[in-house]
Amino acid sequence: MSLTITDLFIGQIASLQRTFNESDVRLCSELTKDYSPIYQVNKEEWRSNYSKPIVPGLLTEGLITQVISEKLPGSACILLQKELVFYHPVHIGDMISAELEVIDINLNRDWVTQKVTCYNQAGIEVIKGQVVILVLTNQDVR
Template sequence: MMLDNLPRGTIVIEDLEVGMMRYLQKVVTDEDIEMFAQVSTDRNPVHLDEAYAQDTIFEGRIAHGMLTAGLISAVIGEQLPGHGTVYLGQTLKFMAPVRPGDLVRAEVAVEAIDHAKRRVTLATRCLVGDTVVLKGEAVVLAPSRKFD
């Protein structure tokens, strides 16, 4: 289940402002991890095998980093800027593991707007409680009133 702070849709570039922020929250479940392993074909046992994962530096199973990163994509594609956005690039730094049952908050904030090129730079991060588990920056081509 996802809990959003605003309805899904679009904010066109003409209405974007530096500092605007949107987020979603989602509990990462065992089923999510299994489905991501299936879709991505990444079946590393640190994600799927508790006995194996106990003997790693994580001391237990963790979610795929890209599963967590996918929540950022959901905020960008559904809320900020939303429908019609073209993802151009994303940097990611994984700071801490996400475990089955963790409530992840994915946040996206507008850092810079280049109206001439319709490009928007977004600060992106995911948190579990107060712990930043992932951070990065995205660049997108934002939808415009002129092109709808």
């Protein structure tokens, strides 16, 4: 789906689900050079605070941007702002549902604000916040 800014409307919702695994975390660590032991299955540091190793926040944010790039709007856009609160950890093996809802459209600037809510497989809200994106149009070639 590829929507233009005029196709969008307040209240429009899109979502995706993903289960994060050890391989995802390893790849994220290699790309970001963040080798914190809290993410490593073979390390013990995570055991003092969590029941299982956690998934890096950056990786879970990737699911949010995937909803933007594939579904809402599913067209060329640039992330301008994100404000996210991580209420609960995302663990390796968790299935996360990311839901985005259009809450504001600024046609003068081609900006769209979306409410972000992410849940785990138990229905527990793990991330909440909002993003602002610039929806690129044919006139936006810069």
